[in-house]
Amino acid sequence: MAVGSASDKTGRLEVRPEEHAALVDGRPLSLTVRELQLLVTLWSNPQRILTREELHTSVWGTPPRRDDRSVDVYVSRLRAKLGAALPDQKLIYTHNGIGYRFSPDG
Amino acid sequence: MAVGSASDKTGRLEVRPEEHAALVDGRPLSLTVRELQLLVTLWSNPQRILTREELHTSVWGTPPRRDDRSVDVYVSRLRAKLGAALPDQKLIYTHNGIGYRFSPDG
DNA sequence: TACCCGTGTTTACAGGTTTTTCACAACTCT
DNA sequence: AGAGTTGTGAAAAACCTGTAAACACGGGTA
Structure with missing residues (x-):
């Protein structure tokens, strides 16, 4: 495989930013x-717990306002779509x- | 290992704040x-006896109110979880x- | 213009988890 | 034993998360 390829497999899931x-x-x-x-951000940091601040800043470009729930809403939507395609895998864990945290393994 | 890593091992326990x-x-x-x-505070001061005031201030941000037992309650919970994962080690000592006091050794 | 459609944003509420508080048992020290 | 401390389960309160739904907006099409 070519060095520096920026695509990767996580089981049956591939992400190509x-x-x-x-x-x-x-x-x-x-x-x-x-x-x-959001998926790219999570997938780029496997096993690492990302705070809502980090996620919001990465995806929206700015830190979240107080009481901003957009990260949660998008995690929910992402889970729904991932879950539809991979019914038996849990990929996104809540802390x-x-x-x-994104975890291709357990 | 890189100098300045902010993670550390204490026997089989690693803490990464x-x-x-x-x-x-x-x-x-x-x-x-x-x-x-609470664990981070104790683990950051190995072998040192930390008072309830110090612990409460570090974890809760304010000194404890009179008759506050929250530090004790959380020490108990922490011991339970550490004990489940490391049944043979005693890490937190009462003074x-x-x-x-947190003591990775005896 | 008026009507869809897809996406993004915000809100609301149910349900779940954590934190706090309380009560009593167990322990320590004299 | 008696007084003061600590350990810990459990209930109450506070807080956090999951998710549906309402709303906003722009592009495309009739």
Whole structure:
């Protein structure tokens, strides 16, 4: 495999940021821009707990306003689409009081 | 290992404050925010006896009210979780009339 | 212009988890 | 034993998360 390829597989999920695409078993998921940005951010930091602040700043470009729930809403939408394509895998874990973590394994 | 790493090992226990995580044998403990804050405070001051005032101020941000037992309650919970993951090690020692001490060794 | 449609944003509320508080048991020290 | 401390389960209160739904907006089309 070419060095520096910026696409990667996580089990049956592939994420290709430069191509603005995420695939499951080779089939593209139909994600909106925000959903994809969020997935890319999570996927780029596997096993790491990302705070809502970090996620919001990465996806929206600015820190969240007080009581902003947009990160949660998009995590929910992303889970729904991932769950539809990969019914048996849990990929996004919640860390109460902190944020979320992407974990291809357990 | 890189100088300045802000993670550290204490036997099989690793504490990584910046990552909001504590691991035993590489597996994350599932601690709540308060539990982790308390562990981080104790772990940051090994062998030192920390008073309830110090612990409360560090974790809750304010000194405890008279008859406040929250530090004790959280020490108990932390011990339970640490004990489940490391059944043979005693890490948190009580100093009667004063407070608690974290000791990776004996 | 008027009507859809898809996306993004915000709100609301149910449900879940954590934190706090309380009560009593267990322990320590004299 | 008696007084003061600490350990801990459980209930109450506070807080946080999941998610549907309402709203806003722009582009496309009739």
